[in-house]
Amino acid sequence: MTDQIAIGVDVGGSHITSAAVNLRTFEILQNSSFSAKINNKASKEIIMQDWCIAINKTIESASLQNRATIGFAIPGPFNYKTGVALFEGDNDKYESLYNVSIPQELPKFINSEQVDLRFLNDATAFGVGVSTQGKAKNCKKVIVVTLGTGFGSAFINNGVPQVNSDDVPKDGCLWDKPYKSGISDDYFSTRWCIERYYEITSKRVKGVKEIAEANTEESRAVFNEFGSNMAEFMIPFVKKFQAEIIVMGGNISKASDLFLPMLKSELQKAGLQTAFEISPLLEDAAIIGSAKLFVPDFWNLVKNELPEL
CATH class of the missing domain: 3.30.420.40 (ATPase, nucleotide binding domain)
Incomplete structure (x- = not known):
């Protein structure tokens, strides 16, 4: 055994x-x-x-x-x-x-x-796990993102992570790809949320949970911007890979109800009907x-x- x-x-x-x-x-x-x-x-x-x-x-x-x-x-x-x-x-x-x-x-x-x-x-291991056990196990093409201290990702096709396929970015990851004035990891991580909240409110917090619990116009603005940015960045990759579902994990995903509506809305405007799952499997x-x-x-x-x- x-x-x-x-x-x-x-x-x-x-x-x-x-x-x-x-x-x-x-x-x-x-x-x-x-x-x-x-x-x-x-x-x-x-x-x-x-x-x-x-x-x-x-x-x-x-x-x-x-x-x-x-x-x-x-x-x-x-x-x-x-x-x-x-x-x-x-x-x-x-x-x-x-x-x-x-x-x-x-x-x-x-x-x-x-x-x-x-x-x-x-992030790839997380993707393999959710494609084996989660809602995504019934989907062929899955994009997985982990949102926390950094921006992790994986592209899964029939349960297998894709690294060198033509329909995925170089090395099968997103964190190091250019976005705005830097790379995506600068924008889809805890530190961006903390800094953006500070820019808007002049209040220094330790983590995303505090921003979510603030439940103010300013905190909602941070999450809306996060969702809008993520849509802008992700849409080309979602289209090229033809992902059926995006599965999210990591600490920031626990606040998904605050940024996911904006993200979904922007993807729909781009003609994408991608499903979403916030994975309960975590580690x-x-x-x-x-x-x-x-x-x-x-x-x-x-x-x-x-x-x-």
């Missing part, structure tokens, strides 16, 4: 969550999910030890001490083919892991005799998506498509 179980790990900036996934049903095993807080400014050894606090608890809960197959949903920059981390000072996280081979270093801290590690971009989707790397048929489809940055 254990050969039908893989561990999925969602690596965040401040915490990590690990869980065991049944590869036949894509359900998370009961009592196998564990989280640990992470200081992403710590040394390489401390970070890896802390990652394995959660991972080793999952291994014990699922009796995987003999062999553990572990898929990681991890943000970039990262070489997903080789497992070498490429975080630098500009990323403001995990700098001590720069140029570190995770497959070479991490198994030293893992309580299993045989360890196999595979890696997927965190579970990334865990399911990363564990799926150990389904042989799926792995054979994606292993040569993994981005190296």
Whole structure:
């Protein structure tokens, strides 16, 4: 039975969550999910030890001490083919892991005799997960966006992330594509919401939740602008990919009722009848998506498509 179980790990900036996934049903095993807080400014050894606090608890809960197959949903920059981390000072996280081979270093801290590690971009893993379990599983072409500290995305065709296809942007991602005076990540992230709210109100807040809870004309203006901007940016990509549904996740998506009406309206004006889902799966989707790397048929489809940055 254990050969039908893989561990999925969602690596965040401040915490990590690990869980065991049944590869036949894509359900998370009961009592196998564990989280640990992470200081992403710590040394390489401390970070890896802390990652394995959660991972080793999952291994014990699922009796995987003999062999553990572990898929990681991890943000970039990262070489997903080789497992070498490429975080630098500009990323403001995990700098001590720069140029570190995770497959070479991490198994030293893992309580299993045989360890196999595979890696997927965190937004892509979320996309694979929601295409496996969510409303999108009945759709062929899915665009997934994660809205939080950064702007993550994935283009999914028949459950498989697209990286080099002609109908998707370069590397199958959106965060680095030009928009207005910068790139899209500058506009579809928590920091944009905070700065725009400050520009309008001269009030400094810590996060999007505070802006949403303000429920003022100014706060509504921020979300309307966010939705309008997102529509303007997304429409060409939605048209080219012919997406049936856009699935959203991340902290900003929790305020979707404040920006989604504007986004939908603008897409409809452009002649698009794209469906939307705010995924209830949250980090579970990334865990399911990363564990799926150990389904042989799926792995054979994606292993040569993994981005190296």
